[in-house]
Amino acid sequence: MEGGKKVLPEIRRDWVTNRWVIFSPARAKRPSDFKSKSPVGHEEEQSNSCPFCLGREHHCAPEIFRVPPDDPNWKLRVIQNLYPALSRDVTPPPADETPGQLMTGFGFHDVVIETPLHSLHLSHLPPSQIALVLGAYTTRILHFLSDHPSIKYVQVFKNHGASAGASLTHSHSQIMALPFVPPAVAARLHSMKDYFNRTGKCSLCEFNSNDLLIHQSPHFVAIVPYAATFPFEMWIIPLAHSPHFHELNAHKAVDLGGILKLMLGKMALQLNNPPFNFMIQTSPLRDSASELPHSHWFLQIIPQLSVAAGFEIGTGCYINPVFPEDAAKVLREVNVLPSEGDD
Secondary structure: OEOOEOOOOEEEEEOOOOEEEEEOHHHOOOHHHOOOOOOOOOOOOOHHHOOOOOOOHHHOOOEEEEEOOOOOOOOEEEEEOOOOOOEOOOOOOOOOOOOOOOOOOEOEEEEEEOOOOOOOOHHHOOHHHHHHHHHHHHHHHHHHHHHOOOOOEEEEEEEEOHHHOOOOOOOEEEEEEEOOOOHHHHHHHHHHHHHHHHHOOOOOOOOOOOOOEEEEOOOEEEEOOOOOOOOOOEEEEEOOOOOOHHHOOHHHHHHHHHHHHHHHHHHHHHHOOOOEEEEEEOOOOOOOHHHOOOOOOEEEEEEOOOOOOHHHHHHOOEEEOOOHHHHHHHHHHOOOOOOOOOO
């Protein structure tokens, strides 16, 4: 009830993901009351036993590169995953093969160690250092593009907190290079193309809602999507139409680092430092920009505040207890103070 008026549920369709979402405020407290019931602890592991810490490089899987190169006092490292989901050592499928029911388990699974210091998380880093992390992603994607014709799609993601899938607390993210385009990606692209065919416009370039806006920087906008699947889900979207994340340049990477830092800080303050995932939603690697007037990459942040249960698993539809406009208003109003060392 708001001012004695009952708020009715709504069903919204997301024209980007082609997903129906039920907004049912009767199932929730006030948006401002949402807090993580299992906040991420900072020091579950001792740094003297963490394989990602400075000085313990020999405990890790082989290194791919570091920044700065060959420097023992590195700022970030990219390594092979010690327990990869796919193998870079098996024979890749032919580049022009259409996946059937069975493929070799070829692919790449990398880890980006975002800082040498165990006590720091991504949100603690200055935008210029977050830009180095983003640059590591683009470096690897460009390598797959030029050297591995069997790779069709690259998924960059970060799991923060055990319940979000992180096995180590040291700040890190992951890159998986796949010899196929995942179904969720294909469905997203199909939905965005359908919108473009009907309107002649990109569905993300069309964003113009102040009610869903959290923050705007020179090159990016942070919003709660119109049909957010999860409570307090956020998208960071380039203002200029861009289908491929790997086209991000160094200048824009610093700007993206700043707005990503701000969103992670707002989420931590408002929601009690929840476990979260972020994913970079981009386009298939070998589709040219001219083929993709409908596709626009974005960075998706999902705080882990709810659990997918039988209805969600059975239908692919989700129930969100927080209207996106309410979540955006709450997040807009969170004041994050600049941290020491910020650019």
